[in-house]
Amino acid sequence: MSIESIDNILREAAVSYETSSSMNLVELARLGISKKSLQKLAEIGGLSIKQFTELLPVSLRTIQRYSGGDLLPREVSDHALLIAEVFAKGAEVFDNRESFQRWLQSSLVGLGGQTPLSLLDTSFGIRMIMNELGRLEHGVYS
Numbered sequence: 001m002s003i004e005s006i007d008n009i010l011r012e013a014a015v016s017y018e019t020s021s022s023m024n025l026v027e028l029a030r031l032g033i034s035k036k037s038l039q040k041l042a043e044i045g046g047l048s049i050k051q052f053t054e055l056l057p058v059s060l061r062t063i064q065r066y067s068g069g070d071l072l073p074r075e076v077s078d079h080a081l082l083i084a085e086v087f088a089k090g091a092e093v094f095d096n097r098e099s100f101q102r103w104l105q106s107s108l109v110g111l112g113g114q115t116p117l118s119l120l121d122t123s124f125g126i127r128m129i130m131n132e133l134g135r136l137e138h139g140v141y142s
Contacts, residue, residue: 032071
């Protein structure tokens with residue numbers, strides 16, 4: 001996953017930070033992303049804010065308490081940025097967002113019949129999905 005891909009997602013999500021290196025992503029996770037950016041990331045993934053929040057270590061009610069520009073806590077921001085990396089890689093591998101969104105919701109044999117989306121709630125699941133996307137990128141279907 002290139003930093004430029006993440007940068008594009010974060011720009012699209014109206015985050016006004018420069019993300020030119022992995023260290024900047026670390027700083028962004030520490031500082032926190034805004035609720036508005038979280039909503040845009042959900043949209044990029046073809047998810048409602050409720051569906052997206054189910055992937056994060058926070059309740060929907062807690063997210064609803066934030067206003068658009070409020071920054072989210074570190075652990076929520078960190079996990080959202082990891083999911084943003086998946087979205088960026090998926091858009092890159094599938095060449096368009098719609099195909100990737102369909103794949104996210106498809107039951108896959110290589111994932112034990114689970115959908116990629118259902119695994120994005122843990123860092124281990126995120127790694128599995130990134131590995132699966134890497135295999136698809138190189139033409140290795142499982």
